[in-house]
Amino acid sequence: xxxxxxxxxxYFTISASGVVHLQAGARAEFSPLGEWMRExxxxxxxxxxxxxxxxxxxxxxxxxxxxxRQKLFxxxxxxxxxxxxxxxxxxxPSLMELAAYVDELRDVQMLVTGQGxxxxxxxxxxxxxEAQTNQRTQKALPALESVYGRMEVSVRISP
Numbered sequence: 010x011x012x013x014x015x016x017x018x019x020y021f022t023i024s025a026s027g028v029v030h031l032q033a034g035a036r037a038e039f040s041p042l043g044e045w046m047r048e049x050x051x052x053x054x055x056x057x058x059x060x061x062x063x064x065x066x067x068x069x070x071x072x073x074x075x076x077x078r079q080k081l082f083x084x085x086x087x088x089x090x091x092x093x094x095x096x097x098x099x100x101x102p103s104l105m106e107l108a109a110y111v112d113e114l115r116d117v118q119m120l121v122t123g124q125g126x127x128x129x130x131x132x133x134x135x136x137x138x139e140a141q142t143n144q145r146t147q148k149a150l151p152a153l154e155s156v157y158g159r160m161e162v163s164v165r166i167s168p
Contacts, residue, residue, distance in 0.1 A: 103163060110160045117152045120144065 018033035028045045030038040040048070055061045094100060121140045 106163045107160060110156050110163070113156050114153065117149050117156075118144065119149050 020031055022029045022031065025042070027039055027041045030040070095104060121144045
């Protein structure tokens, strides 16, 4: 029993016939005693289940964990943005240009493999070595020097 002055705006009264739920500004809700007992026992069964018993703790933990991980990710992203050479906007055009030059270097054939020359007889070692030397000095070296020169100019005259 509670004094009338100490009653909260929402309260329940229990009688022999049922339970009445009273709220300030709302209609009273009556539940027969048998129905209320059944709902109470179902509620107790649910609250004993591990999932429902620990639901609020798990929810709070996962919310906290998610926010911590998000904060750590933001800190790492900010640190990388400050320190990472590739993320600096002033270097991006030069780096893109250098990447294009490196792609050109991939296309330079350094060795003669003999593929596509099925009609020729297998060459002797001296002929093979001479073909490799000719490939490197007459074709690959000029292409490499050209790309290297353009790379050097690109790096020196960066905007």
